[in-house]
Amino acid sequence: METMHKGSAGLVSAPSLREQARKVIRGLVITGQMQPDQLYSVPRLAAELGVSATPVREALLDLEREGLLEAERNRGFRVVSLSLNELNDIFAVRLLLEVPSVGDIAQGGLSDRQLDELHQLAEATRQTADTGNLIAFLDTDLKFHVQLIATLGNQYLAKLVETLRDRVRLQGFASGESPRDFLKQSANEHFKLLDYIAKQDRSGAEATIRRHLERSRGVWGSRHNTTQAAKASVLDESS
Structure with missing residues (x-):
């Protein structure tokens, strides 16, 4: 996976790290920094954002429910590709x-x-x-x-x-x-x-x-x- 721009990542401690992670990852999707032809693992994204895996996993599942991402069991997530x-x-x-x-x-x-x-x-x-x-x-x-x-x-x-x-x-x-x-x-x-x-x-x-x-x-x-x-x-x- 290509390294994403650090300037858009990096979360600070707050009551809702899950929501912060969701906003950052959503931004990476809609600006094309996360692309459909790549697989993104929870540990790698958590490291990019500088937080633990739990809020990142929850954020990714939120975005999956919204239809922006799709999960590959035990592997990670992909950006949904539209025809x-x-x-x-x-x-x-x-x-x-x-x-x-x-x-x-x-x-x-x-x-x-x-x-x-x-x-x-x-x-x-x-x-x-x-x-x-x-x-x-x-x-x-x-x-x-x-x-x-x-x-x-x-x-x-x-x-x-x-x-x-x-x-x-x-x-x-x-x-x-x-x-x-x-x-x-x-x-x-x-x-x-x-x-x-x-x-x-x-x-x-x-x-x-x-x-x-x-x-x-x-x-x-x-x-x-x-x-x-x-x-x-x-x-x-x-x-």
């Missing part, structure tokens, strides 16, 4: 869920307090986009969208949106620099979306979230296609 068809299916479901939900939010309107809280999250995504911190951006981006959907009062819908957003990030932004232009544009779209919601403009809000999702689909799909092309090239060279 292109599965990726397309997930985005189709997200469009069916998130576009009309955001439309309902805009039509019904939000309180000043709700809008203020969402603006704070939108500002957090913009700040993390400016610094190019992909893990922090994806964390604040997820919080923004889940909290937005949660204003409808349907906890099952909010949890499903959260789960599907994590699933499409399994391919990760692998190695190399973070795509800052994409992050900045996505962060700016959060403010546009909130403007339409504040105006109770249903059609404008729906068009914005649809465009937002389609741009995201293009990025993660391109990542998947690049990965598949690289694998095919390796196979061709070895044949």
